Amino acid sequence: MNVIPLLLALGLCYTGSICKGFEIAHHHNYEEMLQVMEDVAEKCPNITYLYSIGETAGNKGRELVVIVLSDNPEKHEVGEPEFKYVANMHGNEVVGRELVLDMIVYLCDQYNRGNKTIQKLIDTTRIHIMPSMNPDGWEKADGNQAGKDWLVGRSNANNVDLNRNFPDLDYKIYHDQSKNNHLDFQYSPVFQPETMAVMDWIINTPFVLSANLHGGDLVANYPYDESRSGNKQDYAKSPDDNTFVYLAESYAENHKEMSESHEPCEPMDEGDDFGEKGGITNGAEWYSVSGGMQDFNYLASNCFEITLELGCEKFPPASDLPKYWDDNKNALIEYIWQTHIGVKGVVADENNNPIADAVIKVTNLTGGQNKYINHDITTGQQGDYWRLLVPGQYEVKACAAPKYKCVGKMVTITNPRHTEAQVVNFILPAATAKSQKREKFVNENQVFNTAEKANEEADYERMAELKELLAAYLKGRTN
Template sequence: MHGNEVLGRELILKLADYLCDEYMKSNGNIRELIHQTRIHLMASMNPDGWQLATDTGASDYLTGRTNNNSVDLNRNFPDLDRIMFSHEENHIDHNNHLLQDITSIKEPLQPETRAVIRLIMQIPFVLSANLHGGDLVANYPYDESKSGKLTGEYSSSPDDETFRHLALQYSLYHADMADPKRKNCGDVDSAQFAKQGGITNGAKWYSLQGGMQDFNYLSSNDFEITLELGCDKYPNDDVLENEWKRNKNALINFIWQSHIGVKGIVYDSVTKLGIPNAVIHVKNVTKNIQKDIQHDITSVHDGDYFRLLTPGQYKITAYRDGYLPHTRLVTVINRPFTQAQRVDFALKPISLPPYIRIQPDNFINSKPDELFSTAQKWENWRNGNQEPLALE
């Protein structure tokens, strides 16, 4: 995203090469990873900035950071955080896929930003990371503070526990990101990162608006973190091999994290066809926590879904208009280098026979729980448990 922060670009290119080589060498772990995972690699989101930084010999800390229109792409995404924070304050349940709620933007979207948003909307990503330079830390949402404070305010997302896990799964597998004895990058925050396991909440470090990390989380099903890969934004080519060795295990392990939690198909119990856009809601009931995770995801094209979760016990509910909700109690146990636990949901359609009479005004004015009760009674009748109804 920042053209002068070049290590991520080189690591992505090397990662592609490594995955292909190790697959051909019959590396069991890499073969399993490739067979089970759709991996998308973008070496550069800002080629113009990279070209400028390269042509000028990486002469300073900022040249090439922005795109050809002098815009910082990591401040150019629609600000969905403020919408989410407003929903939280007003107890509005709408907590994901918030792009549709945007009514205006402060700055025009850049061509690169538009292209990446189109990619995010078209492909149902589960997990991602954007790679930067200038410090050594794994950064996780939210990047924007809820109060507007510029630094020092921890801004937790509903999936804070899962995001902390994801960040640690990079930092702990990196050669020294989580090592308290490692060299820091010269500022007070950097000196503290390693003592925190090599991770930080974004807004706790410094608040930013329009970042890609939070946009992914609030506009789609994707969980994204930001990786700061080192103090030097434009390192010399003679250190690239060592940097690959420092990051290789962390990169591979991070990709494996797309398989934590649960996955499955939401389908129609009658037609057996997958149901897209079904809502997946999760309640954490581990050790009587009884806490709803106020961030829902949705099933995609063929009814498939992936829900990243840390180990624990959860009540997971799938629902969509026209169907009865279905809740399952699931114990999540994340085993390394294996697929996520399969949890499917067969939703029963709500269908009323033609000889049931419905008075439109009463039906429209019914409360949601009353409608659900009616639907449940009809379902009971279909199963032979009670007489048919006449709704007046």
């Protein structure tokens, strides 16, 4: 008896070991990609929802299609964080596209089989997956003898690199310390249809965590992607550097090879062995990128995003895809769980009415320090918030000036595995004229002190550079 048709009918052929090499070892074109998504929606109708966020630039009827997996997939639920994976932004970097297709089939299958861990993940998280942000580029790459050229298909139909096409908010944050989140930007004709659609998607959905799947190297890359100095390679630390390192490590350490020493990928890293660094890198330290999607997420919304480079080959042979799935499966799933680190809650007034756009401020008290993390997040329309944090002691403060007083609470974060974030709710009393004046003074000085500290650190770095130059000069004179 041929069991393959039976397994196909049961929806198990994508993930069952007997079928490896049948569906997993296959590059799906646009129509086949949609078919996989539709098949999953049909097999798991209670936990899936398909939607499109817009069309591509190629005028060929291709859309940016997303599938949601959640216990209530069609709408946001108060207290439930939203997560996203975006793959195939560069059309010739195709591994991520195939991995997330494998993953949605796996999640549906495991949910239906009663896998308690997967059921809990899906029931407590609203997971959005876009297998291809650049389907037009994929078609170009696929027509190029399965992506043999390093660049063909990288850009969209208008020959624009989508990961250089977002607003350059890094420049704004580096030159103006007055605002540290939800930075304003202007829409412009230079933004491609794919970029515009994703920008609106990010701004209008309360995403908490995200990853952008690329290829060409093997490393988890975290913000900032653009250097402060303008140098091509220069570590650019964000206010949440500790958290971003934690997030990148969560992927690298659950990948079968990323955090281990491995052969460098040429020509991307010019000999860098990222495995020796634990499989992670700061984006700007690797090479500076202006207008990237990763930093846009962090600076224009509440969403923390990292970029995952999934292997040296951008368009590997289909026969290699099962190994990529085996290497990445646990990492892909464990990374979604990181949506639940830190704290979450609801901010409301004394009548229990939710307060939208309240500001959540965090001060790190771990080890006796008293360091304000200069990146606030804001509550959603239903008053809910999520603040990703690494283990430690913090003061978490909710503010909604000028109408309400700020309220702060001390919390200890431990982040137990596969557990929802610690709940910290706030009730904000109405503000008085005196309390408004006090909060204004505190907030202004907090921003000033943070900016002053950043300037001091920059001055220290410049002095260190000058000392090194002087030492080299003096050494040269004595030789």
